[in-house]
Amino acid sequence: MLLRRSKPAAAPDPLRRAARPSPKALVLMALAGALSLLSFAPFGWWPLQLLALAYFFYRVGVENTPRHGLLLGWAFGFGWSVAGMHWLYIAITRFGGLPAILGAIAIALLGLYMGLFGAFAGGVASWLRRKWSLSVSAFVLLVLPVTWGVSEWLRGWVFTGFPWAASGYAHNVSPLAGYAPIVGVYGVGLLAALCAGCLAMLTQRRRWRVLGLLGAVMAAGFGLKQVAWTHETGQPITLRLLQGDVRQDQKFDTAYLIEIVERYQALITAAPADLIATPETAIPVTPQQLPDSYLAALDAFVKQTGSKLLLGIPTADGATRYSNSVIALGPDSVAGAPPYRYDKAHLVPFGEFIPPGMRWFTDLMNIPLGDLTRGKSLQAPFPVKDQLVLPNICYEDAFGEEIAAQLRNAPKPATLLLNVSNLAWYGESVAIPQHLQISQMRSIETGRPMLRSTNNGATAIIDGRGQIVQQLPFYGRGVLSATVRGTEGLTPYIRFGNLAFLLLGGAMLAGAWFAGRRRARTSSMANSNG
Structure with a gap:
């Protein structure tokens, strides 16, 4: 099993790791983020994005600490941003006159800043996992997709925003495009993250259920593509x-x-x-x-x-x-x-x-x-x-x-x-x-x-x-x-802008919270009966 079931908060956590991820883990995470470049035009290999996100979710799920989630998310966001926006180097050096070394430093600093949004996704999700005593499935299928989607939404408006290479854009030709007239590009990104979560869960015992969920999300998107809204x-x-x-x-x-x-x-x-x-x-x-x-x-x-x-x-x-x-x-x-x-x-x-x-x-x-x-x-x-x-x-x-x-x-x-x-x-x-x-x-x-x-x-x-x-x-x-x-x-x-996306994310977080409460209650009853 790649992702083990985490125990309730009262029990020792067998998944604790060292204080911080190793340099190798951070480099691999940055490379996984950079792989997302191939999911966008002109390449259009959008399934690679789902695999990259699935790897990110898997690693954050295994490490199981907010500090690990934050650092891994930062590395993933850094690789994603530098790969997706590397062309800015041409403008600031060839036409802006900045020396090559300063241009490279500027792009790296931009990537470190953009990585903060990935850090938000991984760190907040891991913190909620601990606080709410979440199971692996609630964490990977409900919380991580939402924090990823919210991080991209934040990236779209904080400090005037820079939403280039938001994950939803890769899906203009995938079945998930059917959701765009309802939840917009950030909602498509959230649903793409949900699909990635399904891939990360395939090593679990109930893999057929997540395959069914993955198929249902894709099938519904394909059906929505047939709707003529205008x-x-x-x-x-x-x-x-x-x-x-x-x-x-x-x-x-x-x-x-x-x-x-x-x-x-x-x-x-x-x-x-x-x-x-x-x-x-x-x-x-x-x-x-x-x-x-x-x-x-x-x-x-x-x-x-x-x-x-x-x-x-x-x-x-x-x-x-x-x-x-x-x-x-x-x-x-x-x-x-x-x-x-x-x-x-x-x-x-x-x-x-x-x-x-x-x-x-x-x-x-x-x-x-x-x-x-x-x-x-x-x-x-x-x-x-x-x-x-x-x-x-x-x-x-x-x-x-x-x-x-x-x-x-x-x-x-x-x-x-x-x-x-x-x-x-x-x-x-x-x-x-x-x-x-x-x-x-x-x-x-x-x-x-x-x-x-x-x-x-x-x-x-x-x-x-x-x-x-x-x-x-x-x-x-x-x-x-x-x-x-x-x-x-x-x-x-x-009609509603990003409201539908935010309501979807809120509903998923509410579902995770209720699932955590139920899990904690069940564990408490089992301990008292024991």
């Missing part, structure tokens, strides 16, 4: 999604400015469409820094052709107030006063705003637009014929609860989502396919198609079930032309 609405619109493929080392170099703005002018005016969308900061200077004739020429084109243009451009509302924005030009626009503007609300620490006390670090790097103004949390969608398009910029689409809140609180919810991004910061790494996978999860959660216009990938159209309908090749210039139709209706996740 339906198409309005008339189709024609699209042109632009991918300019501007090199990152040239993007903010004034020597290349004329070439860049002329490139996008040519791409925009090559053909009309109901909606033409450019990537994030396709124009790398503010409207005030452009020749007056530039936006006027674009405005004349869209009015002549009946097109509508969403243009990625930084905007200035004062000498020190800059925003990462999308502005609109169209037949109903007024010269000099665009009728629509979306400002990025969830900014990237160090890249778009400087956390308190960290200016010394950003001063080491040479990243432009380093301290921007936040947009409003609720912003109106952009009308295109009878469709409503809600933009989000760069990694804003990693925050599903914020997009759900925009849809939930809007007087008239958007029918299409639009992500505009520039991931050239991260070279030819896994960042682009991972970001595409994140957008797919947003479509599954909301039942909305996601349109993506990016600098060098992934420019794509994703339908309301998270399937990629069309896509441009990465790392090349091009235009994705298509016809799309939006959807309407509110999924449970739009």
Whole structure:
């Protein structure tokens, strides 16, 4: 038996180990966490994630002390984070100018910080096991999945959040994706952890029961994937999604400015469409820094052709107030006063705003637009014929609860989502396919198609079930032309956000507590009768 049954708190615990795990155990745990990289895009081997989590649960279950759980969880979270987010090294060294050794130290420090959330999962779960006198099954199947899910939820908002590589994203193509419109990506991560717990329990005597539970969770998810939570609405619109493929080392170099703005002018005016969308900061200077004739020429084109243009451009509302924005030009626009503007609300620490006390670090790097103004949390969608398009910029689409809140609180919810991004910061790494996978999860959660216009990938159209309908090749210039139709209706996740996930976790913890009380009562009666 890999996992032994723990005795009640009153009895000696045969599973106590040394004061701390060995270095070998910590290294193996970090490697297990790093293995999770292969579960995400572009690899997509999501069963490996379940095996990695199962190993984590198994080791925490065997060690059976809060201190062991905390340290093992920290090592697991460190490996998970460094492997899943290693591409940040490219941005801070190649384009940020940080020396290689400092870049490596920065990524290691980020991994140590992210590892704290894994430490929370293992440490709190082990503490609850002792406090509640839990059996192995209650610990592995109820408590550990919840603390893992809550740790990822915390990682998504503490210090503005960094939810990249949350475990649920690996399951956009697995049966567990069926739960996403109900419990969101964190709920999918919790259920994935439950499945991992089932794998960790396969050495127990009642292995057929956990196999049945594993099969039931997967089967229910597959069944939920067949449910249509939203339906198409309005008339189709024609699209042109632009991918300019501007090199990152040239993007903010004034020597290349004329070439860049002329490139996008040519791409925009090559053909009309109901909606033409450019990537994030396709124009790398503010409207005030452009020749007056530039936006006027674009405005004349869209009015002549009946097109509508969403243009990625930084905007200035004062000498020190800059925003990462999308502005609109169209037949109903007024010269000099665009009728629509979306400002990025969830900014990237160090890249778009400087956390308190960290200016010394950003001063080491040479990243432009380093301290921007936040947009409003609720912003109106952009009308295109009878469709409503809600933009989000760069990694804003990693925050599903914020997009759900925009849809939930809007007087008239958007029918299409639009992500505009520039991931050239991260070279030819896994960042682009991972970001595409994140957008797919947003479509599954909301039942909305996601349109993506990016600098060098992934420019794509994703339908309301998270399937990629069309896509441009990465790392090349091009235009994705298509016809799309939006959807309407509110999924449970739009209506309630992460509430369903938190209620599920609360119910599982309540079940574990009751199971512990019952176990302690039974043990007490047995001792008194003895």
